[in-house]
Amino acid sequence: MSWTPxxxxxxxxxxxxxxxxxxxxxxxxxxxxxxxxxxxxxxxxDYLVLAGTFHGVHAITxxxxxxxxxATPPTPGTNELPGRPEPSSGLEVLETExxxxxxxxxxxxxxxxxxxxxxxxxxxxxxxxIYDLYADYVMKNPFYSLEMPIRCDIFDRKLLSYxxxxxxx
Amino acid sequence: MxxxxxxxxxxxxxxxxxxxxxxxxxPGTAPVLSTSSDDAKLVxxxxxxxxxxxxxxxxDDDAFISYRTGQxxxxxxxxxxxxxxxxxxxxxxxxxxxxxxxxxxxxxVEYVVKNPLAPVEHKGGAGVNNELFELGLDQFIRGxx
Numbered sequence: 001m002s003w004t005p006x007x008x009x010x011x012x013x014x015x016x017x018x019x020x021x022x023x024x025x026x027x028x029x030x031x032x033x034x035x036x037x038x039x040x041x042x043x044x045x046d047y048l049v050l051a052g053t054f055h056g057v058h059a060i061t062x063x064x065x066x067x068x069x070x071a072t073p074p075t076p077g078t079n080e081l082p083g084r085p086e087p088s089s090g091l092e093v094l095e096t097e098x099x100x101x102x103x104x105x106x107x108x109x110x111x112x113x114x115x116x117x118x119x120x121x122x123x124x125x126x127x128x129x130i131y132d133l134y135a136d137y138v139m140k141n142p143f144y145s146l147e148m149p150i151r152c153d154i155f156d157r158k159l160l161s162y163x164x165x166x167x168x169x
Numbered sequence: 170m171x172x173x174x175x176x177x178x179x180x181x182x183x184x185x186x187x188x189x190x191x192x193x194x195x196p197g198t199a200p201v202l203s204t205s206s207d208d209a210k211l212v213x214x215x216x217x218x219x220x221x222x223x224x225x226x227x228x229d230d231d232a233f234i235s236y237r238t239g240q241x242x243x244x245x246x247x248x249x250x251x252x253x254x255x256x257x258x259x260x261x262x263x264x265x266x267x268x269x270x271x272x273x274x275x276x277x278v279e280y281v282v283k284n285p286l287a288p289v290e291h292k293g294g295a296g297v298n299n300e301l302f303e304l305g306l307d308q309f310i311r312g313x314x
Binding site: 060063090091 | 173174191208211212214215218219222223225226227228230231232233234235236237238239240241243257264
């Protein structure tokens with residue numbers, strides 16, 4: 001009787017690697033790694049360069065839009081003017097062999113970049129929740145000056161416990 | 170699935186081939202502001218920056234596959250000789266990496282590399298825009314749409 005190797009059950013790992021927040025001028029204001037080994041370690045200076053580069057690329061990707069935006073037609077029977085066309089969004093999801101990056105651009109131009117495993121699901125929910133935490137614990141902090149690096153203990157703690165919950169699921 | 174455009178960049182970062190499958194502009198709409206050569210430069214800048222960013226973060230063996238915006242999706246494939254293939258499609262399409270790979274083996278290698286009349290370097294697109302390659306590519310893309 002021949003021996004058959006036991007089937008390996010593949011459990012997709014769901015890991016959030018790191019979070020980067022870029023202000024509306026393209027400066028890096030927050031950078032946190034949650035899982036070592038997912039991404040290469042790079043220096044803070046490289047992170048600053050990366051944030052600036054991404055800011056520029058994001059603007060170009062919005063401009064490259066091949067679909068011409070169409071204005072919403074006015075409701076028939078009323079005297080309304082046609083609505084403004086929806087502005088084209090820039091890069092939203094970037095896929096590579098080793099990771100996946102989701103970008104959330106807020107209305108004021110702050111960008112949240114979340115680096116995750118390629119198989120990660122529900123990243124938009126996660127990123128919206130992080131935005132909530134940012135609104136609650138960074139924007140409502142009276143000692144935080146706008147567009148400056150985020151140094152808020154309570155934001156760090158809440159974020160860490162939220163991400164740990166996801167990574168240990 | 171809709172394919173909007175397709176670009177090939179050589180190892181000297183020059184755009185050697187560009188083709189667009191955009192529907193003809195209706196007379197009522199505003200004229201397109203940019204020319205396709207401007208667009209090719211922007212596309213190259215984007216994929217070049219993203220590729221470098223990805224390799225810095227994911228390691229040297231990592232490869233940038235695609236990115237998606239709210240309106241379109243851009244697919245990227247790079248051969249070991251730094252020949253870069255880029256395809257812009259609608260957001261709903263699946264990964265086009267093997268499609269780009271197929272274009273490389275079945276069309277580029279067959280009709281451009283094996284063509285004895287084509288130069289080694291394709292300056293200004295010389296040797297790429299031959300009939301067989303054009304026809305094969307157009308048929309291949311239209312077959313997918």
